[in-house]
Amino acid sequence: MKCRLIDGGASDAYYNMGLDESILECVSAGRSPPTLRFYAWRPPAVSIGYFQGIREEVDLDSCFRDGVDVVRRLTGGGAVYHDAELTYSIIAPESAMPEDILESYRHVCKGLIIGLAELKVKAEFASLNDITSGGRKISGNAQTRRMGCVLQHGTIILSVDVERMFRYLKVPSEKVRDKAVSDVKARVTSVKDVLSRDIPYSKAADAFRKGFSKALRLELTDGRPSPAEDARARELAEAKYSTLEWNSRR
């Protein structure tokens, strides 16, 4: 499949989510080609799943105090603290993806597993939507299907600071905070933890470019958002993803 690659680097949470949706609209309308996108989050952000309650999941006071953005995703799944990671999204017509949703997670995640192998990180798919290394989560993924297209996005954790993560994500009660932190430390890893060295975003992006290209047989062409996609992303960031109405709707 011919596919555009947009490596846009870091943006704020609202633009990031706005651009995923904007590209989805344009791919659906046939105005843009299938697209693979790599990005990061500046400032750091918490994203919550489509069905999650913002007050139950996010310590809003701490986020506000530290300038951490909070955004509701278009996709289900759990709350994620986005900091030192590479995020990807892939947006393509449903006809270009396995029809079965579980199978399509596995299909897209192959790109990540090969990309991780390029970085010398051994990893495997863990249904429904995770990738693990040594039994610990190194990548989380979420998919929606709208307007005849698949949008799957996800994170590859380059480095993780669990204490910092729990400044912004709520635990069920303060009584279990220590246990929640130690549980997550035992369940989550990162590229840095596995390799005992930092991998910069740019090196990770090169590896995942190769990984997706091989696994999904993509003919990648470097590109950027069209002016229309960029304008629509900004509109969605302002009118949807940064609003209380969207973010506090559940």
Place this chain on the structure above:
Amino acid sequence: MRGTVVRKIPGGKLLRVSVECDGDVIRRVAINGDFFAHPEEAVESLEKALAGARLPDVRRIVERELAAVKLYGVDGNSLVKAVWEAAG
């Protein structure tokens, strides 16, 4: 009457259901969690369909509303059970 049930679905995701009731009539239901539903809007439709319904009708409504919905990490039975328990 108002209640909330939070439950990890075995082999699935976290489900949080809050219900407000007058007797056996549901006033409001909120279904939250880290599960997946395709299409996503079906969960909002289900919440609307349950508002004003009687508790004995919950299973029928859930089955009707979710008939064409693909759920991952949660299932219709768990939802029905959680609504009943949150209302109880």
